[in-house]
Amino acid sequence: xxxxxxxxxxxxxxxxxxxxxxxxxxxSVNAKQTLAFPPKGxxxxxxxxxxxxxxxxxxxLASLTLAILSAALAVAIALPLAWFLWRxxxxxxxxxxxxxIAPFTLPPVITALGLxxxxxxxxxxxQPWTAVVSHAIFFVTLPLVTLSLGFTAxxxxxxxxxxxxxxxxxxxxxxxxxxxxxxxIVSGYAFAFVLSLNEYIVAYMTVGFTMETLPIKIxxxxxxxxxxTMASVTILFVATAAVIFSLVARFGxxxxxLGAMSSDDT
Amino acid sequence: xxxxxxxxxxDYAPLFFPAMMLIVFFVVPFATMIAVSFxxxxxxxxxxxxxxxxxxxxxxxxxxxxxxxFSLMLAxxxxxxxxxxxxxxxxxxxxMARKVQIAWLVALLSVLSLSEVIIGFAWSTLFSRTAGITxxxxxxxxxxxxxxLLPSFGAVLTGMVYQAFPYTVLVxxxxxxxxxxxxxxxxxxxxxxxxxxxxxxVVPALRNTIxxxxxxxxxxxxxxxxxxxxxxxxxxxxxxxxxxDQAIYQSNMPFAAxxxxxxxxxxxxxxxxxxxxxxxGEAA
Numbered sequence: 001x002x003x004x005x006x007x008x009x010x011x012x013x014x015x016x017x018x019x020x021x022x023x024x025x026x027x028s029v030n031a032k033q034t035l036a037f038p039p040k041g042x043x044x045x046x047x048x049x050x051x052x053x054x055x056x057x058x059x060x061l062a063s064l065t066l067a068i069l070s071a072a073l074a075v076a077i078a079l080p081l082a083w084f085l086w087r088x089x090x091x092x093x094x095x096x097x098x099x100x101i102a103p104f105t106l107p108p109v110i111t112a113l114g115l116x117x118x119x120x121x122x123x124x125x126x127q128p129w130t131a132v133v134s135h136a137i138f139f140v141t142l143p144l145v146t147l148s149l150g151f152t153a154x155x156x157x158x159x160x161x162x163x164x165x166x167x168x169x170x171x172x173x174x175x176x177x178x179x180x181x182x183x184x185i186v187s188g189y190a191f192a193f194v195l196s197l198n199e200y201i202v203a204y205m206t207v208g209f210t211m212e213t214l215p216i217k218i219x220x221x222x223x224x225x226x227x228x229t230m231a232s233v234t235i236l237f238v239a240t241a242a243v244i245f246s247l248v249a250r251f252g253x254x255x256x257x258l259g260a261m262s263s264d265d266t
Numbered sequence: 267x268x269x270x271x272x273x274x275x276x277d278y279a280p281l282f283f284p285a286m287m288l289i290v291f292f293v294v295p296f297a298t299m300i301a302v303s304f305x306x307x308x309x310x311x312x313x314x315x316x317x318x319x320x321x322x323x324x325x326x327x328x329x330x331x332x333x334x335x336f337s338l339m340l341a342x343x344x345x346x347x348x349x350x351x352x353x354x355x356x357x358x359x360x361x362m363a364r365k366v367q368i369a370w371l372v373a374l375l376s377v378l379s380l381s382e383v384i385i386g387f388a389w390s391t392l393f394s395r396t397a398g399i400t401x402x403x404x405x406x407x408x409x410x411x412x413x414x415l416l417p418s419f420g421a422v423l424t425g426m427v428y429q430a431f432p433y434t435v436l437v438x439x440x441x442x443x444x445x446x447x448x449x450x451x452x453x454x455x456x457x458x459x460x461x462x463x464x465x466x467x468v469v470p471a472l473r474n475t476i477x478x479x480x481x482x483x484x485x486x487x488x489x490x491x492x493x494x495x496x497x498x499x500x501x502x503x504x505x506x507x508x509x510x511d512q513a514i515y516q517s518n519m520p521f522a523a524x525x526x527x528x529x530x531x532x533x534x535x536x537x538x539x540x541x542x543x544x545x546x547g548e549a550a
Contacts, residue, residue, distance in 0.1 A: 006358050013355055016428070017377055019399070020388035027397050037397035038405075081284035089271045093281060099288045106530065107489030109506045110299075111292075113513055113526045117302045118295035120519075137291045198381035201491055205513065215381045222387055222496070231391070234384050241376040249368045258371060259440030 021238055028231035035226045046232040056229055059217035062128075063197055066213060070135035071192035075143045075185060077136060082147035083173065086154075097144065104141035108201050111138055116205040126210040134206045135196045142195065143188025146257055150184030187248045187257055194241050303523035313520050321524035334532075337504035340494070341487035344426045348483050349476060351427070352434040357468060359435070360442045371439075378432035386496035389425045390416060393497070422498040426490050434483050441475040481540050485533055505529050 023037050031041025050056045081096055103111045115134045119125040154177065162172045200215040208216055214237070218230050248254060272278055306316035324330065359370055380388075391397050393415035403409040415421055449471060453463035469476070491506040503511070505525060513522035 009354065010358070013351070013431075014373075017373060017431075020385070020392050020428070023392045023397065023399070024388045027391055035391065035394070035397045037391070037401055077284045077287045080280035084278075084280040084284075087269065087280075088277065089269045096281070096285055096288055099292055100284070103292055105485070107485065107491075107506055107533065109489065109491050109509045110526050110530055111295075113509060113522060114295035114299040115291070116513065117298045117519060117523060118291070121298055121302075133291055137287065140288070194379045198379050198384065200381045200383045201510065208514070215383045218387060219383045219492075222383070222390075230387055234388060237380065237384060238376055241379045242372060245372045245375045245379075249372055254368050254371050255364070255439075255443070258436055259443075 021235070024231045024234050028228055028235050030228050033227060035228065035231075046228040047236070049227075049229045050233055050236060053229070055212075056214075056217065056233070059212045059214045060233075062211050063214040066131055066135060066203070067193045067196040069132045070139065070196045071143075071189050073132060073136035074140045074192045075189050077140050078143035078147050078188065079181075079185065082144060082151055083177070085148070086151035087169075097148075100144045101141050103138050108138070112202045112205040115202060119206055126207055128207060128211055131203055131207040131211075131213075134202050135199060136192075138199070138202050139192040139195055142191040143185070146184045146188035146191065147181065149257065149259075150181045154180050183252045184257075187252050190244050190248050194244050197240070198237060299523045300527055302520055303527050305520045305523075307518055307520050318520075321520045322528075324521060324524075325528060332501075333503065333505060333508055336502070337488060337506070338532075340422070340426070340502075340504060341484050343423060344430055344487040345480050345483040347423070347427045348430045348434040349480055352431060352438055353469070353472070353476065354464065356435050356438040356442045357445075357464065360439070360445070361447075371436075374432040374435055377428075378436065380429075382429065382490065382492040385425060385429050386492050389421065389428065389493075390496055393421050416497050417499045417502070419498065419502060422494050422502050425493040425497045426487055429490065429493065430483050430486050433486050434479060437479045437482050438475065441472065445471065477540065481537055484536070488529070488533060505532075 026037045026039050027035055028046050029042050029044065030036055030039045030046070031043045034040060050060060078100065081100065084090075085093060085097060112134075115130075115137075116125075119127075119130050119134075124130050158180075159172055159176055162176050167175070198215060199213075200219060203213050204216055204219070207213075212220065214233055218233060221227060221230050245254075248257070301315075302313060303321055304317050304319070305313040306318050306320075307313050325334075359367055362370075392399050395412050395414040398412060398415065400409055400412040400415065404412050445468065449467050450460075450463045453467045454460070458466065488504070489506055490504065491510050494502045494504050495507045495511075506529070509522050509525045509529065512518045512525065516522075
């Protein structure tokens with residue numbers, strides 16, 4: 001398409017994507033507790049508020065703990081599954097791949113409600129660890145997809161060489177496969193981490209009444225009165241996501257992770 | 267190492283933990299939800315095991331038909347808007363320098379990972395009277411005074427397109443990257459303008475991809491549970507919003523579960539229908 005036209009098009013899409021964030025960033029630097037744009041006065045105190053106000057700080061800590069643990073559990077579920085599917089011929093085991101992808105593909109309310117009824121029935125409803133398990137299941141899709149992609153990129157003859165030299169499965173996995181798959185583990189973890197940090201409905205339906213993660217806190221603040229802290233938290237979230245995804249792009253091959261062919265054969 | 271079928275029980279070892287987790291924490295909860303949809307509601311938010319169809323009978327009301335109709339219409343509209351915006355965007359993106367592509371992908375992923383709470387908050391700020399976009403228009407002298415642009419259908423649609431657009435691009439991206447560039451080159455050599463080449467060569471070559479993406483974005487939009495509530499009026503509430511509302515605020519778990527089961531069936535049904543339609547289209 002004509003160069004100028006496509007530049008205009010990209011600019012408009014970029015504006016559409018950035019505009020809400022620009023306004024929110026503006027709101028977050030208001031001097032007083034008003035929701036005004038363009039901002040009245042300038043102050044970074046609403047960013048300090050996230051760390052100084054105990055309510056927001058606790059929500060931040062809860063969100064971080066949840067994201068760190070649930071992403072780790074998601075990887076722990078996805079890694080052996082992806083390894084097994086790559087290592088063995090077992091067509092029926094593909095059902096587990098499907099099960100791993102389903103929670104993320106179905107409307108989130110469904111997964112959330114299923115987990116809510118499950119935790120309520122088993123009597124664990126409201127326990128903080130149930131949110132970790134719930135998020136791990138909800139986001140297991142992400143490491144599963146990146147890891148499956150990572151395994152297909154491994155040259156099978158490398159593993160065969162190790163097997164010929166007498167290495168057993170465990171040794172092969174530790175010395176050959178793991179180093180090759182590590183970048184995919186990291187990016188799968190990163191995706192699950194960022195999404196867990198942002199997730200609202202599953203967290204709300206599982207532990208919403210006993211603890212507040214940041215998205216839950218923002219939602220409650222939205223219902224019970226505005227504060228510019230909501231805006232500063234939003235900007236913090238966008239910045240965190242951008243930094244983490246930039247790191248993934250910096251140390252990994254982002255286009256490839258997103259399904260494009262590897263950079264050397266394009 | 268060649269892939270081989272598992273021979274001893276020990277070969278299944280890696281599968282134990284993932285299989286157990288997925289069965290216990292996904293399959294069982296899903297089954298629990300289906301069971302609860304037949305349970306009887308008790309006052310105070312509890313429910314007792316029973317086999318009742320009354321939760322499903324409530325679907326046979328005009329109110330529910332309206333909600334379902336609106337949800338489907340909204341999701342289709344969002345999906346079409348996203349496809350129209352994203353196909354040319356993704357096509358152009360895949361033709362750009364790698365560095366530029368990566369920068370856009372990072373931006374798209376960052377927006378995609380935002381929770382609905384944050385997207386809803388951001389757009390409700392943007393559309394508000396005190397901090398909204400209309401203030402900029404007033405400053406520019408285009409409007410005489412700031413006004414609120416929500417709650418409205420336009421606000422719901424904008425918010426949902428904002429949420430689904432990055433998803434659409436990322437679903438289209440792999441197929442478009444792999445698209446053979448010689449196709450358009452041939453069309454260009456034969457004298458087609460770039461825009462004509464796009465519509466006569468690229469779009470037809472991607473017909474199946476576009477259909478599949480449309481379904482995926484449609485399902486994604488059906489799942490939106492907060493934006494219609496934050497940006498719209500009660501008549502803009504979708505099935506997902508209603509499920510959340512029944513489960514949390516009305517404490518009517520059996521009815522919420524019945525609606526959720528219904529939503530799964532509608533989703534799967536539509537997917538199946540489209541797949542069948544797609545096969546017929548190919549055969550013809």
